[in-house]
Amino acid sequence: MRLITLDDITDTYFKIVQRGWKFIFSKFTTNNENRTKSAFSNTSFISSYCWSIPKVNERWNYLITGDKNNNYIDFLTNDFLSHKKGLKLLSLGSGTCNREIDLAEHTSIFKEIVCIDIAQNLLDIAAKNAKDKKLDNITFLAQNIDLMTFKDNEFDIVFFKSSLHHFDNIPTFLTQKIRKTLKPDGLLIINEFVGATRLQFKKHQIQAINNAITIIPKKFRTRYKSNFRKNRYQGAGLLRMIIADPSECIDSENIMPTIHNNFKTIIEKPYGGNLIMSALRDISHHFFELNEEKEEILNTIFSLEDSYLEKYPSDFVFGIYQNIN
Template sequence: MIRLITIDDIIDTFLKGKQRGWDFIISKFTFSNSSRTKSAFNKTSKLSSNWWIIPSVQERRNLKMTGNPDLNYKQFLMQYILNDRTNLKLLSLGSGTCQHEMELAFYDNFEKITCVDLSKERIDTAIKNAKSKNLNNIEFICSNIDKFQFKNNHYDVVLFNSSLHHFKDVENLLIKNINNCLTDSGLLVINEYVGPNRLQFPKHQIKAINDALNTIPKKFKKRYNSSVIKENFYGSGVLRMVIADPSECVDSANIKPTIHNHFDTIIEKPYGGNILMNVLKDISHHFVDLNDEKQELLMHLFKFEDDYLDDNASDFLFGVYKKQEMKIN
């Protein structure tokens, strides 16, 4: 069921106005889709309280992706997938400030890493950071995906880190552009949200999220930078999502089936997010520094999500895939 507008839309708009300024809200009222998308990403130091800021959540994600809470997916990729390959060319689309790509650029395995992003502000920040780190094997391109010139049979790795769910017509992008620009031994690497389009979660998921939220004491439910208590989760309305960022989760549900149909899986690790992302949104700051009570609460939430995932597909996954071999009739 599609939700056009929800109570969360009103609360989120109010909080965004306080956190990022009302000029940011006003910037959304334009007919230009690309302008609204750019404004969503142009703030390089966004004020937020999302699930990924919690160290225990980061360790949990690492454990589910790599089997080691202290090993992130990029380190895993270099130790177990690309360890014996050299002179690699990597393309990252929707790279933002390129923090993940710069982490990879420190490895001698890469001849060239190419980062492409729509936001000039984020690209400028990335250029500055790369210079400060003396990284010479990484380049930055500010471009819309429709204008980027893909080179056939050129890249050994194409990376999407929380960016593929922002592209419309995922099937066309992966089959036409990504498949063609990869070398014969090329790899597609994703760390992505692959859940419902426009975050239109089913009713049973929203109920589960609220059941989990209700286990958290009120003292840990004050929303970031406000006095508003997070009593319930209603989900996102499509109208606000389109106004705020037309690219957000526009074709996310099509990511996994498209990859499975057109690439061979080397490794695929789902890591949840169905419950945690939505329960902890706006209240994650309470769980950055832990005491015994908060640690116990997080462990309960982790168990709650694991139980949910026993019967439901994960909304997030890390995967490494290779081009399918040409079939000769």
């Protein structure tokens, strides 16, 4: 593992530029919970991550649902769960609950949705959105999930939306908490980063990411809110990962092995992200609106990633798994 890299220094600088000194100072605490909260506290910050790019979302939609215009929520509500009634769903690490609110609008399918997150400010946003939509089948609870106990056989579905990779000791968490609170035939549904723990990518992945960066012309490599150019990806250092957010990808490598050992796979759709996430970070804003040149650049990067995925497992997975008695 890499303790510190050049990217740690440059990324810290750009965090100051994009989020301000207050965000950086929030990291100087020995309280892991407070550092984790600070990572999700700035709701006004508009990131420049790849998932903000419409064409990337279209790619992921296609790889998950077979239709670039239908996301995984559309698939769940219009297809997979459309014949179900009165379901009770638990969402852990739900954030602003955008997807959970989308699910709750299908009142014939979902009798109750319970959203739990450590960040009260995000749940306040969610509660307002739910109230605006006049939804009464969704509730919000601010709690440290690690300290909670759950009733046995309570939920039909446990849902993780880019949050499972923030939990430590995945084997114990999934077997002792999640399996027990699921009904015997209940479903675990994930849309998750399942790649390298603490983002400690192997050398071959870092090289492939840099190959993708070199495809992008220099004029499209100026970083968000700066005049500095992104020229190379060095990888994340372990020290910065722990300081910035102690929960980030803390045991992500164990997600898929644990699920496969303890649940029955119903649907599993890998959709990559191995190159796209890191290559386009901080320069994604160039690709929000496309012309012919930009579209060709993205298509070339997508092809590179497809070739990479022929040899290596996907960093992101959408999956539906059934509890095993």
